[in-house]
Amino acid sequence: MTFALAPDANGILPDRMIAAMADAGLILPAYPFVESQIQPASLDLRLGDIAYRVRASFLPGPGATVAERIDELKLHEIDLSDGAVLETNCVYIVPLLESLALPPKIVAAANPKSSTGRLDVFTRVIADGTRRFDMIGAGYHGPLYAEISPKTFPVLLREGSRLSQVRFRTGDAILNADELDALHDLERLVDADDADLNNGVALSVDLSGQNAGGFVGYRAKRHTGVIDIDRRGGYAVGEFWEAISARPDGSLILDPGEFYILASKEAVQVPPDYAAEMVPFDPLVGEFRVHYAGFFDPGFGYAGAGGQGSRAVLEVRSREVPFILEHGQIVGRLVYEKMLARPDALYGQRIGSNYQAQGLKLSKHFRA
Numbered sequence: 575m576t577f578a579l580a581p582d583a584n585g586i587l588p589d590r591m592i593a594a595m596a597d598a599g600l601i602l603p604a605y606p607f608v609e610s611q612i613q614p615a616s617l618d619l620r621l622g623d624i625a626y627r628v629r630a631s632f633l634p635g636p637g638a639t640v641a642e643r644i645d646e647l648k649l650h651e652i653d654l655s656d657g658a659v660l661e662t663n664c665v666y667i668v669p670l671l672e673s674l675a676l677p678p679k680i681v682a683a684a685n686p687k688s689s690t691g692r693l694d695v696f697t698r699v700i701a702d703g704t705r706r707f708d709m710i711g712a713g714y715h716g717p718l719y720a721e722i723s724p725k726t727f728p729v730l731l732r733e734g735s736r737l738s739q740v741r742f743r744t745g746d747a748i749l750n751a752d753e754l755d756a757l758h759d760l761e762r763l764v765d766a767d768d769a770d771l772n773n774g775v776a777l778s779v780d781l782s783g784q785n786a787g788g789f790v791g792y793r794a795k796r797h798t799g800v801i802d803i804d805r806r807g808g809y810a811v812g813e814f815w816e817a818i819s820a821r822p823d824g825s826l827i828l829d830p831g832e833f834y835i836l837a838s839k840e841a842v843q844v845p846p847d848y849a850a851e852m853v854p855f856d857p858l859v860g861e862f863r864v865h866y867a868g869f870f871d872p873g874f875g876y877a878g879a880g881g882q883g884s885r886a887v888l889e890v891r892s893r894e895v896p897f898i899l900e901h902g903q904i905v906g907r908l909v910y911e912k913m914l915a916r917p918d919a920l921y922g923q924r925i926g927s928n929y930q931a932q933g934l935k936l937s938k939h940f941r942a
Contacts, residue, residue: 579679584745585914586849587680588872592617592742600680604671611736614871614917615849618687618736619699620671621720625652625731628665631721639702640667640719657732659800662724667700670718671734674701674710679744682710684718685851685869690737691889692937693801694726694794694833697737710740725891726794726833727814730802737803739869741849747911749848754910757848763910765841765883774853774907777886780839781901783820785885786934790826791818791836801939811940824901828892836890837934839902841883843875846916850874850908852886863891864905872913873920885933 577598587595589612595601601617611618628647634640644667652658652666660666676682684699685708698707702716710718720738722731731737749757754771757763763775770776781790792815801809811817818826818834828834844850850870854863875884888905899905 577677579744579914583679583914585743585747585912586615587742587744588913588915588917589614590918591914595680595742600675600677602673602675608734613739614873614919614921615913616739616741616869616871617672619684619718619720619738619740621654621731621733621735621737622669622671623653623655623733625654625658625660625666625668625722626650627652628667631665631723633700633705633707634702635705636703640700640717654731654733654735657730657802659728659730660722660724661728662726664723666722668720668722668731670699670720670738673717675715676710676713676742678713680742681712681744682714682740682742684708684710684738684740687737687739688887689937689939690803692835692887693729693803693939694724694889694891695729695737695803696723696725697721699738699740726796727798728800730800732804735803741869743911744914747914749910749912757845757910761843761845763842763845763908766839769840770904774909775840775842775850776904777838777840777842777852777888777906777908778902778904779888779899780837780885780934781820781824781826781899782839785837788820789817789934790820791834791934792816792936793818794833794835803939806938807941809940811936814940815936826899828890828897828899830892830894830896832892834888834890835934835936836888836899838886838888838905841875841885842870842908843877843883844870844872844910844921845876846872846920847913848872848910849913850910852906853909854906863893864888870908871921872917873922876920876922887935
């Protein structure tokens with residue numbers, strides 16, 4: 575089966591086109607896709623059966639393969655066939671079950687899945703010959719690998735576990751300022767009356783406690799038990815998280831090296847013909863990192879897909895020094911992109927989406 579796009583095609587490929595890419599041999603899974611692996615605007619990537627513990631993170635660079643670098647840097651191998659625990663602050667490389675044979679006009683971009691980011695599992699995708707993480711160039715033919723480094727909780731993984739997702743796009747799909755203004759006028763992308771739409775929809779942090787019964791977020795505990803990445807609703811919140819109460823002055827001091835789950839002040843939605851991605855508000859503000867998992871699918875928070883505007887959950891980690899966050903401080907922006915076509919299933923419809931109409935919410939692994 576052949577796969578062809580119109581010469582002027584411009585946008586992110588939806589679910590049925592991802593399936594068509596696989597049928598045409600542009601995506602090469604070692605085993606057939608499993609249920610819900612194809613999302614409205616992305617494909618979940620599955621771990622293979624072996625993990626390599628390596629001395630350090632790396633990029634292969636032009637002319638080099640990831641396998642060659644693994645041979646140089648590996649300390650030992652771990653069999654994932656029956657599951658294995660990956661320890662915190664170690665770096666592992668895992669070959670993925672999906673490889674690619676991209677055509678000349680399609681590029682791919684990867685990101686951690688929401689549940690991966692909310693567990694503070696640092697995950698990036700690497701391809702042969704690349705100079706950048708999570709970016710796979712047009713025309714790439716070759717394997718994919720996941721770099722995994724749990725930062726807070728040790729995690730139990732196995733062959734087939736899904737930590738990352740990949741989007742496929744052709745052309746420049748990002749909405750310009752006029753297009754974003756027009757879409758907001760039509761769909762009201764964010765519930766703020768004075769929405770800041772400069773370079774994307776601005777999102778600020780909610781430290782008021784008004785939307786979560788006086789709480790503003792959670793701080794991860796140290797020295798906890800293991801979390802099985804594939805176990806849903808299996809863990810008590812109090813064993814792994816400390817709830818954070820709102821302060822009268824609406825501030826929160828981020829301690830260096832600690833991991834926090836917070837929520838945006840604004841509720842946002844992604845209409846069916848668009849997708850979005852969270853990007854840093856200002857790369858020069860290096861005191862903290864917000865949001866590991868940046869993909870927002872078509873239908874996120876959308877009324878027609880069961881949402882009423884959803885707050886973005888923010889995964890926040892401070893860096894070397896304590897840093898004070900203030901209520902309403904802008905921490906990121908949602909950049910909207912056109913879909914090449916509307917997905918057959920929107921976020922929240924038929925695919926078991928865990929975070930539709932969400933507020934402040936931990937990952938699916940914890941009992942509500």
